[in-house]
Amino acid sequence: MRRLLPMAGATLALLLVTSAAQASGCIASKPGTGLSADEASAVYDCLKDALLDGYRQGDKRWIPGDYVDSFRLWERASRNPAFSPAHGGRHLLTYVNAAGARDYLRFSDSDVTMPVGTLIAAESFSVDERGRAQPGPLFLMEKVEPGRSPQTDDWFYMAVAPNGSPMVMDVISACSACHQGRFGQRGGLGYPPVEARAVPVPASGGQPE
Template identity: 50%
Template sequence: MATIKVMTVAGLAVLGLSGGVRAQDCDPGKSGYDLTGEEAAEVYDCIAEGLKAGYDSGPKRWIPAEFVADYRGWTAASAFPAAPGMHSERFLLTFVNDTGAEAYMQYAEDPVIPAGTVIAKESFSVSEAGKVTPGPLFLMQKVAAGTSPETLDWYYMAVAPSGAPMGLDVMTACNECHLGYDFQGGLGYPVEDARISN
């Protein structure tokens, strides 16, 4: 959708103004493919405040505002921002609310995830040229059993870096791929090195 592209550009503008940190100031100057976990964590420390300020901007409409406001206070499931796969330039950091932290952080096959669990995943990317760009905040909410069997009772939502809720067809944009992880209850889990266990 054309609007999403516009929102992403607006998001960068918001980041430039909020928190006093411009995303460009956080460029590692080194390809995302070559960053160690420690270096990715340094980039994150630099953009973290601006990233959150971006997500917090503006109305959340159909997305429960408290998910976005509160997720940084939840339990972190990733020890550092990790890029899944050998050649991904997108770095991810996962947080789980109190209802679901214990169950999620076993990274089990066939996990029993309680209704009311909410998982938030922040993202940013580092290009081959070493430039950092804020990415969306991805959200999954576990709803009561039987509410949405075709998504394994997950609701999917995403917030653009500008804070605008992203108008996506979550069935194709999110659910199709997550159903490939049905042996893990629809969960992908952070890469093993980055997982924090409870």
């Protein structure tokens, strides 16, 4: 994917395997589609060091390296990893930087205008039908200046493979068309499922609903 073309207690049994052939070494007790929140969190705890180490490897080319280095310091928008069929059947854990955190964490379903400079990151992993967990890409969205990328509602989409390589893809069809088609009424924002969301920020003071 070229950035110059803006893209649009867990009881889970985990086994650490040292074989080089097993990329993650993390084994779940059931397929990914059946994982509870606690079980998905346990898989993530097993994978999280490998995920970050992988994303940080190598030259990021058109993707700013500080996005990859710092995303875990941003605000967590997810309480736990959540299954996303739209992202290849992976579990995602979502973060948003300070520029966009307050607006994003309202999880509004309409009339959302994100500030320029908003960055959203989602690290991911998959769990196959035998419970074998594998690192997935780091997905990134950046809100840019009005008119800079009208085809994607002024979002750049980027992705880093588990080995740290920038991913090349058609960002219009692979990213923007899905986000705008499903979430156009809220500025193309995809949110974690309701049950996995961090505590929303109230629109104007008081306590969250």
